[in-house]
Amino acid sequence: MTTSTGALADRLRHLLGPDRLLEGDLARSLYSHDGSIVGGACGLVALPETTDEVAACMRLAHEAGVDVIPRGSGTGLTGGAVPLDGGLVMSLARMREMGDVDVANSCVWVQPGVLNLDVSTAVAHLGLHYAPDPSSQQACSIGGNVGTNAGGPHCLAYGVTVQHVLGVEMVRPDGEVVVLGGVAPDPPGYDLRGLVVGAEGTVGIVTRVLLRLTPLPPDVRTMLLDFLSVTEASAVVQAIIAAGVIPAALEMMDRNMTMAVEEFVHAGLPTDAAALLLVEVDGTAAEVDTATAVVERVARTHGVRTVRVAQDEDERALLWKARKTAFGAVARVKPSYYLHDCVVPRTRLVEVMAAIGEITAREGVMCLNVFHAGDGNLHPIIALDRSDPDETERAMRAGDQIVRACVALGGTLSGEHGIGVEKRDYMPLVFDHDDLAAQACVRRAFDPDGRMNPDKILPTGTRCGEVGLADTQVPEGTWI
Ligand SMILES: Cc1cc2nc3c(=O)[nH]c(=O)nc-3n(C[C@H](O)[C@H](O)[C@H](O)COP(=O)(O)OP(=O)(O)OC[C@H]3O[C@@H](n4cnc5c(N)ncnc54)[C@H](O)[C@@H]3O)c2cc1C
Known part of the structure; x- marks a missing residue:
C-alpha cells in the first residue's frame, strides 16, 4: 500500500467504519477481477451506501490523489471494473434502493446497485418492465449497465441502455454531485447524460439512475428454428428483417453451444442442428400472428428444418433459460x-x-x-x-x-460489453490518432487529474491535444 493509500485508508475507515472498508488480502484479490480474464491489483475497497457517502469518499480520494475504480456486480467482460495498479475500488453493490414508480411518466429512480432483473420484477404488477435485458440480468447492476451501455436479446427491438436512461445523478472526481438529464424530454444543451452512459466509470460515479419503463407487450410468441447450415441460419437473420419484421429478439446458437446448453438445461434442443435461431415476436395478438407467419415463410425459403413454437409460458421460459445460461454451460466443456x-x-x-x-x-x-x-x-x-x-x-x-x-468487414469493437482494458489497445483500429486525442480531451474535461478508472478505454499514452500517437500493442502481462 502506498503512503497516500495508507493515509486514505485511515480516513475512509473513520468515515465508513471498519466493516465497509475492505483491506485484507482475500478482498483485494477478489476485487482484482471481473467476469473477464483480465487480472489486476486492488488497493482498497469502499462500500458506500448513500450518495453523500460516495461524495465524501470521492473528496478524500481527490485530496489523497488516489485513483478510483467504480464497480457494480463485477460481471463485466472487458476488465472495466478491474483496478490495474492499486487505487480505491468503489463498490456500489450496497446501494440497492428503488424509488417510487412515476406511473404517469413511466419511469423510476433507482440506486446503481439494484440488479437489472429486479427492476422488471418490481414493476411487473403495473404492466411495465425495464427493457434492456443482458443475459447476466440476474446478477449485473444498473450502474454497471449504465457504465457499459449494456445490451441484451430484446435490445434489437427496444434499444440498448442509453435509450432507457432518462437521467443520472453522478458524483464527479472532486466529490461534486450533479444531475444530468431528467423526466423532461430532450433537455437543452449538450447531452451529458448520453455521454455518461457507456463511459465505463471514467467520468464519475453514477449514484442514481432515472430509468424509462416500457409497457409489457400484450402478446408474445417465441420460436426455435433449426438449420443444418450456419450459412443458411445467418442468411435468415437478414432475410427476416428485410421482409419487414423486427423481432423483439433474434438470437443464434451454433452446434457446439447447443450441445453444451442441452446437456445442462435439457430444453429439448436439437443437438444435431448446425445452428438454431431463437426468434421472439411481440405486439397485439394480430401483430404477433402476422409476424409469426412472415418468420416461418422466410425460414422455409432458407431451408429451415423445424419450427418449434413455444406452446405456453413454461416452454417459453425454458427456451430463454437455454439461451441465458449459455455462457455458464461452457463450464461443461x-x-x-x-x-x-x-x-x-x-x-x-x-x-x-x-x-x-x-x-x-x-x-x-x-x-x-x-x-x-x-x-x-x-x-x-x-x-x-x-x-x-x-x-x-x-x-x-x-x-x-x-x-x-x-x-x-465494416464492423466495430464492441456491441455491448464496452472497451475496458481488453479492447483498449484495439481502439486505433477504428479511430485515428486525432479522434483518440479528441476523446481524451472530453475525458479530461470531466476528470482533469486522470484518476477515474485510469487505463481504461483509451490506449496507453493517449493525451488530450496530442496527435501522432505511436502504434499501440496489447500489453504484455495484463492477462492472466
Ligand atoms: C454470463 C454473462 C452474460 C452476459 N450477457 C450480457 C449481455 O447479454 N449484454 C451485455 O451488455 N452484457 C452482458 N454481460 C456483461 C456484463 O454483465 C455487463 O457488461 C454488465 O453491464 C456489467 O454490469 P456489472 O454490474 O457487473 O458491472 P461491472 O462489471 O462491475 O462494471 C462494468 C463497468 O461499469 C463501470 N461502473 C459500474 N458501476 C458504475 C457506477 N455506479 N458508476 C459509473 N461506472 C460504473 C465499471 O467501472 C466498469 O467499467 C454478460 C456477462 C456474463 C458474465
Missing part, C-alpha cells in the same frame, strides 16, 4: 473462456461466421457461438483451460484475428 463482442453489419453475418470458423480451426481452439444475431453482435466464446499456456496463447491469437476480421 472447459474451465474458462475468452470472448470478444464485436459487431458487424447484419448483412455480413454469413462472411463473419465463416471467418470465425476458419480462424478458430486454424488455431486449433474450440469456439462456441451464441449471440444477438439480429444486431450483428457476435459472441464467439473460445473455451480454454488457462492452466495450459499453449492453449491460452492460441485462444488469444484467435481472439485477435476475430477482432480484426470484424473490423475488416
Whole structure:
C-alpha cells in the first residue's frame, strides 16, 4: 500500500467504519477481477451506501490523489471494473434502493446497485418492465449497465441502455454531485447524460439512475428454428428483417453451444442442428400472428428444418433459460473462456461466421457461438483451460484475428460489453490518432487529474491535444 493509500485508508475507515472498508488480502484479490480474464491489483475497497457517502469518499480520494475504480456486480467482460495498479475500488453493490414508480411518466429512480432483473420484477404488477435485458440480468447492476451501455436479446427491438436512461445523478472526481438529464424530454444543451452512459466509470460515479419503463407487450410468441447450415441460419437473420419484421429478439446458437446448453438445461434442443435461431415476436395478438407467419415463410425459403413454437409460458421460459445460461454451460466443456463482442453489419453475418470458423480451426481452439444475431453482435466464446499456456496463447491469437476480421468487414469493437482494458489497445483500429486525442480531451474535461478508472478505454499514452500517437500493442502481462 502506498503512503497516500495508507493515509486514505485511515480516513475512509473513520468515515465508513471498519466493516465497509475492505483491506485484507482475500478482498483485494477478489476485487482484482471481473467476469473477464483480465487480472489486476486492488488497493482498497469502499462500500458506500448513500450518495453523500460516495461524495465524501470521492473528496478524500481527490485530496489523497488516489485513483478510483467504480464497480457494480463485477460481471463485466472487458476488465472495466478491474483496478490495474492499486487505487480505491468503489463498490456500489450496497446501494440497492428503488424509488417510487412515476406511473404517469413511466419511469423510476433507482440506486446503481439494484440488479437489472429486479427492476422488471418490481414493476411487473403495473404492466411495465425495464427493457434492456443482458443475459447476466440476474446478477449485473444498473450502474454497471449504465457504465457499459449494456445490451441484451430484446435490445434489437427496444434499444440498448442509453435509450432507457432518462437521467443520472453522478458524483464527479472532486466529490461534486450533479444531475444530468431528467423526466423532461430532450433537455437543452449538450447531452451529458448520453455521454455518461457507456463511459465505463471514467467520468464519475453514477449514484442514481432515472430509468424509462416500457409497457409489457400484450402478446408474445417465441420460436426455435433449426438449420443444418450456419450459412443458411445467418442468411435468415437478414432475410427476416428485410421482409419487414423486427423481432423483439433474434438470437443464434451454433452446434457446439447447443450441445453444451442441452446437456445442462435439457430444453429439448436439437443437438444435431448446425445452428438454431431463437426468434421472439411481440405486439397485439394480430401483430404477433402476422409476424409469426412472415418468420416461418422466410425460414422455409432458407431451408429451415423445424419450427418449434413455444406452446405456453413454461416452454417459453425454458427456451430463454437455454439461451441465458449459455455462457455458464461452457463450464461443461472447459474451465474458462475468452470472448470478444464485436459487431458487424447484419448483412455480413454469413462472411463473419465463416471467418470465425476458419480462424478458430486454424488455431486449433474450440469456439462456441451464441449471440444477438439480429444486431450483428457476435459472441464467439473460445473455451480454454488457462492452466495450459499453449492453449491460452492460441485462444488469444484467435481472439485477435476475430477482432480484426470484424473490423475488416465494416464492423466495430464492441456491441455491448464496452472497451475496458481488453479492447483498449484495439481502439486505433477504428479511430485515428486525432479522434483518440479528441476523446481524451472530453475525458479530461470531466476528470482533469486522470484518476477515474485510469487505463481504461483509451490506449496507453493517449493525451488530450496530442496527435501522432505511436502504434499501440496489447500489453504484455495484463492477462492472466
Ligand atoms: C454470463 C454473462 C452474460 C452476459 N450477457 C450480457 C449481455 O447479454 N449484454 C451485455 O451488455 N452484457 C452482458 N454481460 C456483461 C456484463 O454483465 C455487463 O457488461 C454488465 O453491464 C456489467 O454490469 P456489472 O454490474 O457487473 O458491472 P461491472 O462489471 O462491475 O462494471 C462494468 C463497468 O461499469 C463501470 N461502473 C459500474 N458501476 C458504475 C457506477 N455506479 N458508476 C459509473 N461506472 C460504473 C465499471 O467501472 C466498469 O467499467 C454478460 C456477462 C456474463 C458474465
